[in-house]
Amino acid sequence: MSHRHVNKRLRTGAIATAGVAAVAAAAILLPNANASTDQPAAPKTLSAHSATQLATSLKADLGDQSAGWYLDSSNGHLVMNVLSEDDAASVKAKGAVAKVVHNSMTALKSGAKTLRETAAVPGTAWAIDPKTNKIVVTADRTVTGAKMATLSKATNGMGDGMVTVKRSQGEFKRYDGGDAGSAAGGAGGAGDAAGGAGDSAGGAGDAAGGAGDASGGAGDAAGGAGDGGGGAGDGGQAAGPIGGSAIFGGNARCSLGFNVTVKGAPAFLTAGHCGNDSKTWTADQGGGQPLGTVADSKFPKTDFALVTYDDTAAKPQSAVDLGNGSTQEIAKAAEAAVGMKVQRSGSTTGLHDGTVTGLDATVNYGNGDIVNGLIQTDVCAEPGDSGGAMFSDDSAVGLTSGGSGDCTAGGETFFQPVTDALKATGAEIGAGGGDAGAGGGDNGAAGGNGAAGGNGAGGGNGAAAGGGNAGAGNGAGNAGAGNGAGNAGAGAGDPGAGAEDPGTGAQDPGAGAQDPGAGGGDALN
Numbered sequence: 001m002s003h004r005h006v007n008k009r010l011r012t013g014a015i016a017t018a019g020v021a022a023v024a025a026a027a028i029l030l031p032n033a034n035a036s037t038d039q040p041a042a043p044k045t046l047s048a049h050s051a052t053q054l055a056t057s058l059k060a061d062l063g064d065q066s067a068g069w070y071l072d073s074s075n076g077h078l079v080m081n082v083l084s085e086d087d088a089a090s091v092k093a094k095g096a097v098a099k100v101v102h103n104s105m106t107a108l109k110s111g112a113k114t115l116r117e118t119a120a121v122p123g124t125a126w127a128i129d130p131k132t133n134k135i136v137v138t139a140d141r142t143v144t145g146a147k148m149a150t151l152s153k154a155t156n157g158m159g160d161g162m163v164t165v166k167r168s169q170g171e172f173k174r175y176d177g178g179d180a181g182s183a184a185g186g187a188g189g190a191g192d193a194a195g196g197a198g199d200s201a202g203g204a205g206d207a208a209g210g211a212g213d214a215s216g217g218a219g220d221a222a223g224g225a226g227d228g229g230g231g232a233g234d235g236g237q238a239a240g241p242i243g244g245s246a247i248f249g250g251n252a253r254c255s256l257g258f259n260v261t262v263k264g265a266p267a268f269l270t271a272g273h274c275g276n277d278s279k280t281w282t283a284d285q286g287g288g289q290p291l292g293t294v295a296d297s298k299f300p301k302t303d304f305a306l307v308t309y310d311d312t313a314a315k316p317q318s319a320v321d322l323g324n325g326s327t328q329e330i331a332k333a334a335e336a337a338v339g340m341k342v343q344r345s346g347s348t349t350g351l352h353d354g355t356v357t358g359l360d361a362t363v364n365y366g367n368g369d370i371v372n373g374l375i376q377t378d379v380c381a382e383p384g385d386s387g388g389a390m391f392s393d394d395s396a397v398g399l400t401s402g403g404s405g406d407c408t409a410g411g412e413t414f415f416q417p418v419t420d421a422l423k424a425t426g427a428e429i430g431a432g433g434g435d436a437g438a439g440g441g442d443n444g445a446a447g448g449n450g451a452a453g454g455n456g457a458g459g460g461n462g463a464a465a466g467g468g469n470a471g472a473g474n475g476a477g478n479a480g481a482g483n484g485a486g487n488a489g490a491g492a493g494d495p496g497a498g499a500e501d502p503g504t505g506a507q508d509p510g511a512g513a514q515d516p517g518a519g520g521g522d523a524l525n
Contacts, residue, residue: 044095045076048340048392054078054096055337062087067101068108068130071339073355081105081130101133102161111135111162112360119154121147122366123172125414127358127376130338132164136358138412140168140404170404170411172365174273177253177348177384240309241268241283241291242327243320243389243396244345247307248285249278255347255388257399258330258418259316260427262295266309266316269421270387271399272298273369275305296425300369303401304421305387318430320389323350333418333429334395336375342392344377344415346385346400349407354379363414365402374414380407390415396429 046054048071055069058080067081078096082088088098108128112135115126123142126135137155139148155163241247245256247270254274260267270281275297283289290310297305309316319327323345336342340356358376365371375398379390390398398415405411422428 043077043097051078067104070130073339103133119151121151122364125363127361129358135163137165138168140172168404172404174402175386240316246347247281249281252277253384254386257387257389258396259318262427266314270305272303272305274387303371303416306425320345330396331394344379344390346388348382348384379413381413382406
């Protein structure tokens with residue numbers, strides 16, 4: 001064979017071999033090229049409730065590889081902490097954001113237990129913060145000297161990777177108020193005037209459930225105008241106090257949390273340290289408007305109380321006072337989540353909002369009062385707000401316990417989880433199906449004597465539920481049968497000596513209180 005033919009055959013074989021290699025290479029590269037175009041599913045935008053459901057499912061799948069989770073409220077994403085890239089992939093596949101961290105939830109809870117055992121220092125608090133994957137310890141201004149040394153010894157032994165220590169300018173305390181008087185600046189904001197018909201809000205004394213006097217000084221009917229729930233309840237019962245309303249027991253003033261039912265009977269939740277302050281609670285400081293009796297109270301360790309209404313036929317509204325004449329209906333209870341946007345209503349400071357910053361928090365108020373399992377937030381509160389409602393949309397989340405700071409400087413506030421209180425007491429959110437619709441209920445003359453609630457001369461307290469302040473001696477307006485509204489009535493137009501503008505400042509100053517819901521939600525005096 002000639003040299004030329006040999007070279008030609010070699011070239012042909014080489015070309016064929018190269019072609020096979022190219023096809024094989026293409027077969028290898030093609031799947032990889034296709035895979036490179038497959039991007040992870042975009043994180044889902046979730047409500048707080050949906051995020052909690054997804055997080056619960058992911059926690060069950062991950063087991064001890066879970067390291068907590070939180071809501072990124074800026075975009076509605078669920079961020080799940082995991083310990084490996086493999087776990088991160090499974091989390092992303094279900095629509096959450098995965099964050100690989102060092103500390104497991106088991107390790108964080110163990111660290112919190114160590115703090116409880118070795119650093120029980122009054123004026124300290126700590127909570128697990130999934131955003132930083134650490135335990136955040138807060139020491140208030142009283143933690144100095146030997147107390148600070150004890151705390152530092154405990155935290156230094158845990159290492160920087162497990163714990164962060166910060167200082168608070170305030171002092172940790174429970175937020176039950178003393179007997180200094182009625183709610184100052186709360187929902188509706190009016191305090192009693194000492195010795196006159198006019199109250200500090202500019203005239204009409206706020207009633208136990210709500211609205212001010214009808215024009216001319218007539219007391220609103222107890223079963224009718226302007227209760228705190230936006231209207232009369234079913235069956236001729238006033239809706240009565242709602243979340244955030246002031247309640248009084250002995251020398252203490254606290255706030256109602258949420259109306260509930262226990263085996264069909266009406267009751268409400270408040271703080272346990274409030275339940276320890278007094279066995280009985282009223283809607284007014286003078287004790288003339290009985291509300292209920294403590295059935296169960298737990299403090300310290302946890303912080304909730306169940307108070308059963310004295311009137312077993314009462315149907316108080318399941319709602320929270322928003323302080324502007326409106327209310328938020330409460331339909332269910334929800335677990336807190338770090339990053340969750342929440343609101344708090346209390347009888348001292350009214351409505352404020354903020355964010356959940358930590359879970360499973362412990363706070364040491366001193367004198368052995370140590371409470372565990374709390375929700376930590378950046379929502380402000382002040383004395384008298386204890387027991388008040390923390391909520392997110394229509395979900396009950398927490399009961400105000402205590403904290404540091406105030407609503408001028410800000411601070412940290414801790415809440416008892418509502419879900420735990422409900423489980424422990426057997427209570428359910430709601431109050432026997434009471435309907436707060438304006439004009440609901442058949443009140444009749446028996447429902448509301450303005451005279452009973454008028455008390456213009458007696459210090460400005462609207463004594464009967466729904467009753468405003470009358471002029472001196474002239475709170476005469478009776479509710480017309482079936483109207484559910486305070487009727488100024490003949491002869492009731494004299495506001496009386498010393499009455500300070502009985503219409504000004506009242507949420508519903510209209511003569512005759514034509515809209516029994518208008519102006520509901522004033523703070524209790």
